[in-house]
Amino acid sequence: MILPIVAYGDPVLRKMGEEISPEYPKIQELIDNMFETMYKSSGVGLAAPQIGKAIRLFLVDTSGFVDEDEEDDEGLKDFVKVFINPEILEEDGEDWTFNEGCLSIPDVREDVIRPEQVKIKYFDRDFKEHVEVYDGLKARVIQHEYDHIEGILFTDYLSPLKKRLLKGRLSNISKGKINVGYKMRFPKK
Ligand code: NI
Secondary structure, eight states: OOOOEEOTTOGGGGSOOBOOOTTSTTHHHHHHHHHHHHHHTTOSEEEGGGGTOOBSEEEEEGGGGSOTTSOOTTOOTTOEEEEEEEEEEEEEEEEEEEEEEETTEEEEEEEEEEEEEEEEEEEOTTOOEEEEEEEHHHHHHHHHHHHHHTTOOGGGGSOHHHHHHHHHHHHHHHTTOSOOSSOEEOOOO
């Protein structure tokens, strides 16, 4: 089932996500629905707050970064994962810039600087614990989605000037004054 994606301005995007247990109601169905929703909107990641649930759950599929005939040096095509109750243990490496976007903030893309490497502890969808290290684009998507479950959006990292320039567009998004190719839910006016 495709779920509406919560738009910028909804308070749920600002909540600290709560940890969940394997007994969380219909967790497997929720994960399947989130994958379906992410693919429908051509996203490379989706976090639970973006479908209206302030819980510590997000998923990624970075195959969208690689074209059919392109070489997949980083193994992005097969990077499909569910992160439950994740905890970033360490960020390392050089800071680098990447032009980020977000399904909750359609048509806005901005450069964001983050460290290149991340060490993360998490549970998979079978609630098996893992500790893994990722870098490059995999780390980037993880950092962006992890921020979502901490109530942080990529626009928070922009300079005061950039924020001011974006204000009108962000306000239009929260009012639903945008054309978007997937189902969204806008904050009540
Ligand atoms: Ni996002």
